[in-house]
Amino acid sequence: MATKGEILLVDDDPDLRDSLQIILEKKGYSVRTAANGHEALEALEVRRPDLMILDIMMTTETEGFDLAYEVKSRPGIEDLPIILLTSFLEKVREEGPDKFQHIMGKTWPAKWLFEKPVDTKKLIAKIEGILAGG
């Protein structure tokens, strides 16, 4: 079945990862998953996805940021669209705006950052917008 696009979902929480994978697949996307930055980089080397959904705080507090930074510096995937997830927006608001701006090239507050629990409708709308916009 032709999919609407391929998404790499990076999150260390298996419960959330599995649920989100099911929801996204039901919406017609093909989803690959990774549980940490290392796995994510491996997955990225296999094939470039159309979009990456990335949890900021995984094993370390900034693993997501670090991975995003790595992606932005790798030729071939430096323009990969990234949607960030966080369990606690307040924390990112306090500590991350500079990092965020640096990685995303966008000013804070960004519509590319979702707080968990994720509002699935808004997330899907965002994904559709990004993939349609190219």
Next chain:
Amino acid sequence: MVHPANETGLLNLPYELDKRKRIILGELKERTLWFIRLRWLVPFGIVVGTVLARWVGVGVRASPLLWAAGFILAYNFVFFLLSRRVKAEPSEKEYIEHFTYWQVGFDYGTMFLLIHFTGGIASPFIFFFIFHITFSAIFLPRRSTYSFAAIAAAGMGMVALAEYMGWIHHHAISFQGRAIDLSQEPFHMMVILSFFAGFVFITGLSITAVMRMLEKRILDLAELTETVTALNEELNTLHTMTQAIVSKQHLEQLLHIATAELAKAMDVQAISVKLLSQDGKFLRYAASHGLPPDFMDRVVELEKSPLNRRVIEGEPFVTGRVTRREWFQFGEDLSAARLQSVQFVPLIVEGRVIGILGAYSTRPEQFGPHELVFFRQAAGLVAIAIENAQAYEAIENLIQERSRFMNRVAHNLRAPLAAMTSMLEVIREGYLGDLNETARKYLTRVDRRVQGMLLMIDELMSLAKSQSKQPEMECGPLNLETIASRIQKNFQEEVAKKRLIFEVTVPEDLPEIRGDSDMIEQMFENLISNAIKYTPEGGRVGMTFWRGPNETVRTVVSDSGIGIPKREMPRLFTEFFRASNVQDAIGTGLGLAIVKEIVDKHSGQIEVESEEGLGTTFIINLPVAQRRIV
């Protein structure tokens, strides 16, 4: 206490005495200049006197008198020119005294001439000697006074003798043709001469005697004034240090102020603060004022510095001459900086020595018992300052630690709930297979409880943040119209869903308020969110702004909701309060506590009126932003 050279101690005596003499010298300088100004009147007086005398019939030769007047004018002009130099320079004592003696010499010479031409011993001019004698008795050394008196007496004796013996011509004066001539009356001359001599000596003697007393008083007074000034300066220093301590500055800043102030007040080259390392083996410079910059990086090993060790043991150290190098680990550097006097006192907190306060002066014998007492007081303050600053920093660290902890807790509490929400969604939406209606309903109820918990975590965090972050409020002038329209937009969806009428009224000339925009917005959001939540479908919610009394802006948030039971009103703003009639709505009971917290932080007031079943009105008064006058 080591106090090798300066046993007598209080003051550096030669220096102090010299300072005192300068007070009298300054007065002499001023008076001698005043004498020059006064002398301008003398020629004028002579001319007027001569004219008057001749008019009333006194027979006197005018031309010598006028010549004398001209002569006075001439030499006074010369003295006037010289006086400018005296005025400009911080002149030497000898120079000023000589300057005065020359003036007296010229005055005396002219006076003898005038006396000679106006009847010799009978001349009324002899009384004028009194000026110089009085003046010298006050300002010049005592021997000058007696010399002046002696010269006046001897000079008059010479004039009388010369005229009597006929060595010089006698110019008798006459009145209405009758000559007043004492030159041939030896007895009379002797009487006048001896009384004149007695007169000048007694005058000189009595004034110098009084002056001796006065001089002592002047010195005492000068010394007292100086002491008071010094004490005042010391007090000011202690005050400035106290202020710095109370203002909760960082340790570094605070010590910087303290050392600079102390150096100024004590009039010394340098002040240092050395702090003891944790293991008590080293001293490190925590602050210094006036020491070479590379001192700051130095570490004093107590092992190698018996002097510092002794101070650490609680004994102050004072020396007036840094000669014994072995006392100092960096003795050579002290001599290189030409520091001569050194004073070290221990910094003591709760009976424990934590470091050393040091003072360094390029003057020898700078520190006496008085300086030591003051320095120990200052050390007491510095010790308190260090203790305070360290405590303050510890508290700051603790607050930061707490904030980090809270953030972690919030994250760790939220993460499982977020996962639960997503998993619930997967099941509820039937992605894993069909559900019956009851199961779906129950899952929805589970989801609602999960959402309630998430909300409670958010609000707890927000409350904790608002209670712990007092100093970080970012206050500025806020335009309420902007905030109001943003809130109106944010709630559009919810309002539409419940088919409520939501009216926002902002008058055009509403002044700005002063506050933290995030907090103020959250405050209105909480109130409006409550109003919407507790108002049944089709009801009305309003937010109106007015210009309130006493430079305030009044905000009224009203709804036509379920109201709050009367008996529960007193607990309205307490944390976790939920009215008994709201069981249906999701809520945590933290919203209004946060509102109250924010209102308090902005020095505002909040009131509430409510009627169960009819609605609730919150009235908030917030102070207007003051226009800053530049």
